[in-house]
Amino acid sequence: MIGSEIPALIPVTYVLFAILIPLIGLWKREIVWHLSLLGTGITSFLSAWGFLHLINTGETIRYYFGGWTPPIGIEFVYDGLAAFIVLVINTIAFLVLIHSKEISKLEFPGKKMPYYTITMLMMLGFNGMVLTGDLFNLYVFLEISSLSSYALIAIGEKRAPYASFRYLIIGTVGGSLYLLGVGFLYTVTGTLNIIDMHAMLPQVIGHSSVVAALILMVIGVGVKAALFPLHGWLPDSYTFASSSSSALIAPIGTKVAAYILFRVLLFLFGVDLIDDQLPVTTIIGIFAGIGILYGSIMAIAQSEMKKMLAYSSVSQIGYIIMGISLANPFGFIGAVLHVLNHALMKALLFLVSGSLRSKEGHSLITKFNNSYRKKYPWTMAAFTTAAISMVGLPPLAGFFSKWYLALGTIENSNWILLAVILISSLLNAVYFFRILEKVYLNDPEEESTEDTEIIENNEVGFTMMFPMAVMALGLLVVGIFNAYIVNIIFTMFPAGF
Amino acid sequence: MLDFFMGHYAYWFTMILLSVGLYGMLLKKNLVKKTIGLSIFQAGVILFFVSVAMKEGATVPVKADGLPVSEVANYMNALPHTLMLTAIVVGVATLGVAYALLIKIYNRYGTLNEEELLDKIQ
Numbered sequence A: 001m002i003g004s005e006i007p008a009l010i011p012v013t014y015v016l017f018a019i020l021i022p023l024i025g026l027w028k029r030e031i032v033w034h035l036s037l038l039g040t041g042i043t044s045f046l047s048a049w050g051f052l053h054l055i056n057t058g059e060t061i062r063y064y065f066g067g068w069t070p071p072i073g074i075e076f077v078y079d080g081l082a083a084f085i086v087l088v089i090n091t092i093a094f095l096v097l098i099h100s101k102e103i104s105k106l107e108f109p110g111k112k113m114p115y116y117t118i119t120m121l122m123m124l125g126f127n128g129m130v131l132t133g134d135l136f137n138l139y140v141f142l143e144i145s146s147l148s149s150y151a152l153i154a155i156g157e158k159r160a161p162y163a164s165f166r167y168l169i170i171g172t173v174g175g176s177l178y179l180l181g182v183g184f185l186y187t188v189t190g191t192l193n194i195i196d197m198h199a200m201l202p203q204v205i206g207h208s209s210v211v212a213a214l215i216l217m218v219i220g221v222g223v224k225a226a227l228f229p230l231h232g233w234l235p236d237s238y239t240f241a242s243s244s245s246s247a248l249i250a251p252i253g254t255k256v257a258a259y260i261l262f263r264v265l266l267f268l269f270g271v272d273l274i275d276d277q278l279p280v281t282t283i284i285g286i287f288a289g290i291g292i293l294y295g296s297i298m299a300i301a302q303s304e305m306k307k308m309l310a311y312s313s314v315s316q317i318g319y320i321i322m323g324i325s326l327a328n329p330f331g332f333i334g335a336v337l338h339v340l341n342h343a344l345m346k347a348l349l350f351l352v353s354g355s356l357r358s359k360e361g362h363s364l365i366t367k368f369n370n371s372y373r374k375k376y377p378w379t380m381a382a383f384t385t386a387a388i389s390m391v392g393l394p395p396l397a398g399f400f401s402k403w404y405l406a407l408g409t410i411e412n413s414n415w416i417l418l419a420v421i422l423i424s425s426l427l428n429a430v431y432f433f434r435i436l437e438k439v440y441l442n443d444p445e446e447e448s449t450e451d452t453e454i455i456e457n458n459e460v461g462f463t464m465m466f467p468m469a470v471m472a473l474g475l476l477v478v479g480i481f482n483a484y485i486v487n488i489i490f491t492m493f494p495a496g497f
Numbered sequence B: 001m002l003d004f005f006m007g008h009y010a011y012w013f014t015m016i017l018l019s020v021g022l023y024g025m026l027l028k029k030n031l032v033k034k035t036i037g038l039s040i041f042q043a044g045v046i047l048f049f050v051s052v053a054m055k056e057g058a059t060v061p062v063k064a065d066g067l068p069v070s071e072v073a074n075y076m077n078a079l080p081h082t083l084m085l086t087a088i089v090v091g092v093a094t095l096g097v098a099y100a101l102l103i104k105i106y107n108r109y110g111t112l113n114e115e116e117l118l119d120k121i122q
Helices: A001-028 A029-057 A080-107 A113-129 A135-154 A161-190 A194-204 A208-223 A234-240 A243-273 A281-300 A306-326 A330-362 A376-391 A397-411 A415-440 A445-451 A462-480 A482-490 B003-009 B007-028 B031-052 B077-108 B115-119
Strands: A061-064 A075-078
Touching: A001 A061, A001 A080, A001 A113, A001 A194, A001 B007, A001 B115, A029 A113, A029 A234, A061 A080, A061 A113, A075 A113, A080 A113, A080 A330, A080 A482, A113 A243, A135 A161, A135 A243, A135 A482, A135 B077, A161 A194, A161 A208, A161 A234, A161 B007, A161 B031, A161 B077, A194 A208, A194 A243, A194 A415, A208 A281, A208 A306, A234 A243, A234 A306, A243 A281, A243 A330, A243 A415, A281 A306, A281 A415, A281 B007, A306 A376, A306 A397, A306 A415, A330 A376, A330 A397, A330 A462, A330 A482, A376 A415, A376 A445, A376 A462, A397 A415, A397 A462, A397 A482, B007 B031, B031 B077, B031 B115, B077 B115
Parallel strands: none
Antiparallel strands: A061 A075
């Protein structure tokens, strides 16, 4: 039956298309975009099917490669959380790649074939990271996705290669520290399988290697997730990369790294052991809280929309990691829900900035004016939806993840983090509403000229509008059917909740 | 105390390599030297894994006559070594991407010195 093969089929599809695209691209360059859509379309379909299959049957699929049973062989674990994240990242990638058709003509003409090949490799890495049940295998997929994202970031503006080089240095150090942590754990447990190691850790938890391994792994993955003091690579990379690259990496890359933190902290170590030797969750919570405020304040200070969104990413990642650090059911629900919501919101916002760049040639907030609402009515409507959701107003998705995170902080009586959530919502409002104000309100000084000038509707084309519309509707749907999604998240809890 | 240092000397070398690598990445101004530091850092991690798998008096993990497989103390652990083969490949690929980026940076700015580069960017 094909249902049990899904964990292997998803990465294999990406490998297949990573080979097919350059081969066919040499012969017919025009169809590489269609091929990449076909690839992500197939994986989105497979992951949706697998997700529904998993909800209906309720049993985790453990796929053993080559028939070797763990802990000797490598396995892919397709449980509720992995299925959910795989569905989110593949669907977002599909939508962003639809949008990339116009961007690829403008921002990197003639480089379509390598761009889509690297995209497929990057998605292979991300899917592998989510699905794998083996710590070293995770490192390999981490490096596959990282190397591809360095290359994707380097395809962009003039400064992009330097931003990408800085990311490469920091990212590789992060990857190596993670590997060193895995080595420490291997020396004391003798296994690399996450489930197997989880069973052995209680016997060796007092060992100093385990404590060192936990610190090294959190720092290593924290670099990839842009946890507050390790976020230095993120703003430049996202700003100078091509619009469709940042729309792809911003919602997916940091979320997958945050997912690794879920796995390492809540599934590998577990709620009981994680604070046994060191107050890890408290420390991560403090950094996440500082990161939320720092990212929001830096976002207010930016005058370039992509840079503002990049700093806003630092802040939003803080929410997810704060949810993990609470280590209670509400925090977990909030964090998982925020992975979905933030992936939708950030992808949508980066797509809006890409659309504006394709039409106006820039995305400087200072140059925004109220002619935009007539020129791009639907793009701006999508932007408004995402902005309101980021601030967290009730009918939209962003409210609910913050609501559960707030409930989580209340359950832990952690009033400081509760205050951080509330203050950062206000700060979000500051940096999004100043754009909305420029777009939707008349500037009194220019009022006389505005009325005489006739502004033509200059809306972006279908391939750009369609993914933005789907995501904006998605935010509304996720918000309205929130209770249903939360019920599904209830089945994903790690042991010990 | 001396036993502690001598007994763990392989780990001290790992620590020294990691520190040299970090020093190169943090304080060297030339971007090529930064990648060299990166390479040394990765080599430190690789040597750590290799030294962990070392056993006194054990032989290579190939089944030999008179040495039953059930006595695992007779054989070295091959797994960390095979893992490090993969890690070496990853390191080579990383260096390849890094040098490709450096060529791009040099073509655009005509320098690989970080301070001059930052001056030109501003």
